[in-house]
Amino acid sequence: MNGKSETPNVAIIGRPNVGKSELFNRLIGRKIAIVHDQPGVTRDRLSAICTRGPRPFMLWDTGGVGGAGASELVAQAHRAAEDALHESDVLLFVVDAKQGLSPIDLELARLLRKSQKPIVLVINKIDDPKHENLAADFASLGFDNAVSISAAHGRGMSELLDAISALLPATASEIENRPSTIENRLSIAIIGRPNVGKSSLINSITRSERAIVSELPGTTRDAIDISYERDGQQFLFIDTAGIRRRGKPKSSA
Template identity: 45%
Template sequence: MKPIVAIVGRPNVGKSTLFNRLLGHRRAIVDDLPGVTRDRNYATITRFDKPFILIDTGGFEPVTEDRLLQQMREQSSLAMEEADVIIFMMDARSGLTPADIEVATMLRRVKKPIFYVVNKVDGEKLENESAEFYSLGIERLHTISAEHNRGVIDLMEDLLDVFPEADAGIPDDEITRIAVVGRPNVGKSSLVNRLLGFERMVANPTAGTTRDSVDTLFTCNKKNYLLIDTAGIRRKGKTTEKLEKYSVVDSLRSIERADVVLVVLDAEEGVTEQDERIAGYVHEAGRGCVFVVNKWDTLEKDNSTLGVYVDKVRTGFKYLAYAPIVFVSAKTGQRISKIMTTVDEVMGQYIHRVTTSDLNRVFSEATDAHHAPLAHGRRVKFYFATQVATRPPSFVIFTNQPDSIHFSYERYLVNRFREAFGFDGVPIRLIFRGREKNGAARHPLAKRERH
């Protein structure tokens, strides 16, 4: 296992800025408002001699009556328990605070390497004033400016010295990446907590509690998964706050990183225009999709309720007619296990590769049974097909008129491939190409032209 490093400290001391600095690019949302990061945010750092897992945490307030701050404190405590090394960050501009002293007192009971870091030290004056932090009774203090990369290299050199040698970890191709997306307050974080079996995410009735996309690596039935919880995606007109716009962009990036996306719908509210827009992002990204209808326990049901709701989903998401639907309750745990079973089925199709002989047999049967419409008064000829990629299954079809294939005929071929090869839960991409102009030999499995 790679060593785990947790960054903890009061709100707004620069934890996320250091997280992004060590990662090498912007991942955690950074803003001058306190409490921007609310969950534990994980990243694997591979830029240094020894790879490690870095955890960014929400602000740690030792004493607070605010429920959200209490949950953030709980998340920070869990991160400290999980970590092998702890970076305790303080703020030179604010000076030593009673909250810093209380956190430092707690850390004295932790039997792990702890690095005491004073951030925002941008000049000699603040460097000298930082001496007051030695009153905590510590032997070594690192003064840095995470924003300007001052002192960060020295901190990293000392940090790497305490790491044990890391193993290779889990290969990327053995991990299924699952993104959880949806409108604000449809129960995404509660669903993540239920899937993991513990309070991984801050779940709060206030819409927009999750702002960063948060990664959690876990194992289920001896299979490895990376679960990505994302911020709620609002309509563009409603994303007025700068922070919320960052969150939406981060959620869209998380879709791009995923193999399978769980699109969470609210059973009480039904399918909305924004749900359709979010699912459209998933479809355009070419990711496997599972519709998760949450809060199913809140509806009064009769024998027709399920069928009626399935029809609503299919009508609202016509372009995702292939995506399976799971009805669950994150609150009660109803049918939660069905989600992972469905994810495995979709992932199996997502990475499936068809033999060239089987592909061209089905392709020939399809084009013989239903000829493509004439294009510009000319007959469309097809030569052969080959699968060029998985994630999602992608096929190149060679033809004499690659730019003239009508979308309805393309849809017909996609449906034939779905039916023949079991691709009933994932998108399929078809790419039409012309033959080589140099007269290259025809593929041995190509159909002979009929006169």
């Protein structure tokens, strides 16, 4: 997300384990991000073009903001999420209706307001209309645009896409009439064993810290789709997890 592409950017922001990756997969229409009950699974910024709504946009799934931990990986994930916040045109602030309002949610709300970006409060995990009363817990956050959804079951997706479309920059209308830009995109997969510098190569080409880089093998957990535009040509770099013969990286995350 470095300003080179004309496609509007929409970032999913929220504390760990509120369903950001599940929402990302639901909006994109295919499984790209790993979904797990354990907080902190998403470390890298994942991106993909969403064409399901009235207008296409680049969707970003960030690592959870506000999670515990002091390692460099966690710090990089937080910086990547903050970069997404500042570089996006629209922010999707995801909260967990079942867990209710948390102190981290309150802190994130203050941070997001300072960005002065259009925000949609996405109240996730309302799996049944009879649970709509759970959304009232978040009214105190004071956001004008709020949508109740269930990313797991697909509930509320049409309403969410309409809310996003209404907030996209006016210049995005030019993208709507250029489907060939996406169709002619050049896809490039970066393949290699763990820790040979695949993520560093991606970051060097795109001139941004989109993939988390560490000396620890197995840092890249997802196959990351990273869109990039140069001289009018759209590229899709696929940063794959390292190919292994045996064993798994040891991790408590």
